[in-house]
């Protein structure tokens with residue numbers, strides 16, 4: 034689907050883009066937490082969470098932080114994208130949905146991780162469901178959407194916490210969690226990997242839902258080679274040390290959808306029939322990891338010499 038960049042707003046290293054459909058076309062609706070693939074002018078495909086106040090209609094809003102170590106996505110959107118330019122986007126997809134039956138939703142955002150959390154907060158407010166949003170930032174002046182959060186309709190449910198050390202952050206999260214019962218309370222977190230790990234650790238007893246964009250997941254033991262057996266054809270594909278399973282499958286002529294190639298979008302999810310994957314993605318829930326019946330071949334590897342795939 035083609036969209037046009039309708040407006041750009043820059044502040045403190047974060048660029049907010051408003052994307053509109055061409056002509057009178059409407060954009061597909063979506064659930065809070067969803068993201069879209071954006072094909073950039075340099076050919077790269079990147080995932081960005083939708084952070085609109087209201088899903089659907091004729092505009093999407095995404096926010097992009099300039100990453101110093103950009104692999105070409107954020108740098109292109111910051112340096113090359115201009116109002117009026119067209120971009121290709123994919124259908125909204127959601128691997129980070131709210132759980133409607135929760136009694137309480139606790140939303141934790143670290144830095145630019147605010148983007149999916151913001152649309153979740155608006156959705157919960159529209160549904161009149163109880164929630165609290167904790168937004169951890171380095172400084173308020175450099176925090177995306179801080180003014181909107183502090184003075185807009187969400188203000189009464191938001192705490193912006195600036196300049197905390199990792200220890201203070203952990204203590205603060207612990208304190209916030211301690212006032213809520215474990216049963217019925219769902220915790221949602223998005224942000225840098227260390228922040229997400231802190232929330233996941235402190236909220237160990239709670240139902241935790243997480244999404245990570247931008248930062249590649251922890252690297253696997255890339256030194257270990259393994260074999261993929263393709264169940265439907267009986268073929269075998271060797272994954273050498275230092276290569277990804279996805280690259281080796283593609284090289285062998287296996288057609289597999291993929292997008293981010295860093296384990297954060299879920300597009301390449303593949304069913305595992307036998308063997309134990311070494312999960313290195315940021316998509317699967319703890320339960321899905323333990324079930325070991327699928328993996329993301331763009332980053333994940335194998336704990337057993339062979340993985341049998343439903344391919």
Ligand code: FES
Nearest residue numbers: 292294299301331
């Ligand atoms: S292509 Fe995105 S998780 Fe593998």
